[in-house]
Amino acid sequence: MSHYLPQTDNPDGFSVLLIDTHASIPALLVCADQRIRAAKNLLQCLSLMSGNSSHPHDLSCICEASALLLQEGCDLLGVLTLREDTVH
Incomplete structure (x- = not known):
C-alpha cells in the first residue's frame, strides 16, 4: 500500500485529497x-426541513455535501x- 492514497471523491484525473x-x-x-x-x-x-421552506437547490447541496462526507469516511x-x- 502506498504512503498516500487518493480519496475516491477527487475529480477525475486529479489526486489532490490524499489519505x-x-x-x-x-x-x-x-x-x-x-x-x-x-x-x-x-x-x-434535511429530514426536518419542510417542503415549503426549502429551495430545490438547498436539497441538492445538502445531498452532495452528505455524499462527499460519507465517501471520505x-x-x-x-x-x-x-x-x-496486510497484518494478517
Whole structure:
C-alpha cells in the first residue's frame, strides 16, 4: 500500500485529497467518525426541513455535501481495512 492514497471523491484525473495510510489508527478513526457524524447531521437537518421552506437547490447541496462526507469516511475506514489485511 502506498504512503498516500487518493480519496475516491477527487475529480477525475486529479489526486489532490490524499489519505496518509501510515497515520495512526486512532487518527484515522477520529477523521472517519467526524465525517460520518457531519453527514448524519446534514441528513438530519434535511429530514426536518419542510417542503415549503426549502429551495430545490438547498436539497441538492445538502445531498452532495452528505455524499462527499460519507465517501471520505468510507475511504478512511477502507484504509483501516487494507491495513488490517496486510497484518494478517
